[in-house]
Amino acid sequence: METWTASGEDFQTAILDFPIEEDWILHGPYADKTLVRNALIYDLSNRMGFYAVRTQLAELNLNGNYKGVYFFMEKIKRDRNRVNVLSLEPNQTDNSVISGGYILKIDKTAGDTEDSNFSGDFVYTEDLGFRSNYGTQGNVLGYDPYGNKRGEETYFLYEYPDPSRINQQQKDYIENYIREFEDALVNENFSGPRAYEDYIDVASFVDFFILNELSANPAAYRLSTFMNKDRNGKLKMGPIWDFNLAFGNEARSQIEGWIYRYNENNPGDLWLVHFWWTKLMQDPQFRAAIKARWNEVRSGALANTIITTRIDAWVAEMEANGALDRNFNRWPIISQPVPFNALVGQTYEQDVMLLKNWITARISWMDSQIQNW
Numbered sequence: 071m072e073t074w075t076a077s078g079e080d081f082q083t084a085i086l087d088f089p090i091e092e093d094w095i096l097h098g099p100y101a102d103k104t105l106v107r108n109a110l111i112y113d114l115s116n117r118m119g120f121y122a123v124r125t126q127l128a129e130l131n132l133n134g135n136y137k138g139v140y141f142f143m144e145k146i147k148r149d150r151n152r153v154n155v156l157s158l159e160p161n162q163t164d165n166s167v168i169s170g171g172y173i174l175k176i177d178k179t180a181g182d183t184e185d186s187n188f189s190g191d192f193v194y195t196e197d198l199g200f201r202s203n204y205g206t207q208g209n210v211l212g213y214d215p216y217g218n219k220r221g222e223e224t225y226f227l228y229e230y231p232d233p234s235r236i237n238q239q240q241k242d243y244i245e246n247y248i249r250e251f252e253d254a255l256v257n258e259n260f261s262g263p264r265a266y267e268d269y270i271d272v273a274s275f276v277d278f279f280i281l282n283e284l285s286a287n288p289a290a291y292r293l294s295t296f297m298n299k300d301r302n303g304k305l306k307m308g309p310i311w312d313f314n315l316a317f318g319n320e321a322r323s324q325i326e327g328w329i330y331r332y333n334e335n336n337p338g339d340l341w342l343v344h345f346w347w348t349k350l351m352q353d354p355q356f357r358a359a360i361k362a363r364w365n366e367v368r369s370g371a372l373a374n375t376i377i378t379t380r381i382d383a384w385v386a387e388m389e390a391n392g393a394l395d396r397n398f399n400r401w402p403i404i405s406q407p408v409p410f411n412a413l414v415g416q417t418y419e420q421d422v423m424l425l426k427n428w429i430t431a432r433i434s435w436m437d438s439q440i441q442n443w
Contacts, residue, residue, distance in 0.1 A: 089151035117371035170301030173230035199227035278307035285316035318428035
């Protein structure tokens with residue numbers, strides 16, 4: 071949603087102590103009966119120093135009609151208090167400035183076209199973004215891009231500058247940058263200096279990996295995947311986005327198994343994990359960076375007590391002011407499986423305990439795997 075003046079003009083303002091902006095999101099976590107999965111992962115990301123959108127519990131009344139518990143949150147957007155990359159205007163074409171800033175995403179095309187049907191999810195055009203030269207195995211794609219997506223294709227969509235404002239010189243720059251990175255990565259033999267590191271901020275790739283694997287996010291790497299590049303800077307992953315199905319809430323989100331290997335169990339999916347992640351995980355240096363960072367955050371931001379205490383705080387807040395009762399009177403879905411649910415408790419308290427137990431088991435499994443690298 072946008073904040074407007076009475077005359078219908080964009081109006082920047084501070085809401086709930088968030089930094090001033092004009093674009094916001096009200097997220098109703100209907101399929102997540104604990105209501106806290108998205109807020110939890112964003113909170114953990116920020117505790118790690120890896121920007122994610124700020125969130126605040128809220129209840130929504132729309133024109134007198136009670137809608138239930140929502141999270142008021144920031145929209146992913148270029149802003150010095152959000153994705154802090156320099157602005158890039160349509161009239162800027164000089165080589166000295168077109169290196170940034172950019173925000174790209176790997177995602178469905180829903181929301182970027184006028185087609186609201188399923189067909190609007192998988193039709194990619196040159197106006198919206200560009201395709202990788204490589205398939206999910208690092209193989210060169212020998213056919214033309216665009217049109218109905220094939221499973222092995224990965225498209226990078228323009229988020230900032232958006233498709234209506236990005237100019238051809240800017241398109242050429244960011245596409246060539248991604249291509250050079252991919253060429254370096256696909257040809258890497260990990261026997262000396264890593265050429266691919268000239269193009270990416272490795273620390274951001276590590277944090278992105280840890281958060282998506284911690285939550286076993288079934289959409290990780292292949293959908294709702296954002297990345298950004300500042301002027302004269304390297305490509306960074308993030309911010310993270312959309313974890314409603316994570317933390318065991320959907321059947322593909324399992325306690326054991328790496329999500330970056332999603333393609334092995336779901337080869338027929340139309341959106342598969344790009345070759346970046348399997349290739350990076352073949353690099354002993356990249357795995358060592360994950361191990362070092364994992365050990366660091368496990369004693370701090372990702373400590374078990376930090377996670378459970380944060381969940382308990384949100385639950386206590388909703389219980390204390392009666393929000394839980396109002397929400398589930400409005401939406402009587404406790405004990406009822408709704409689309410995508412794999413964990414279904416008989417009470418709200420059981421749903422929360424299932425989440426906590428799942429996280430504890432997932433962390434234990436990751437601990438055992440990572441320490442053996």
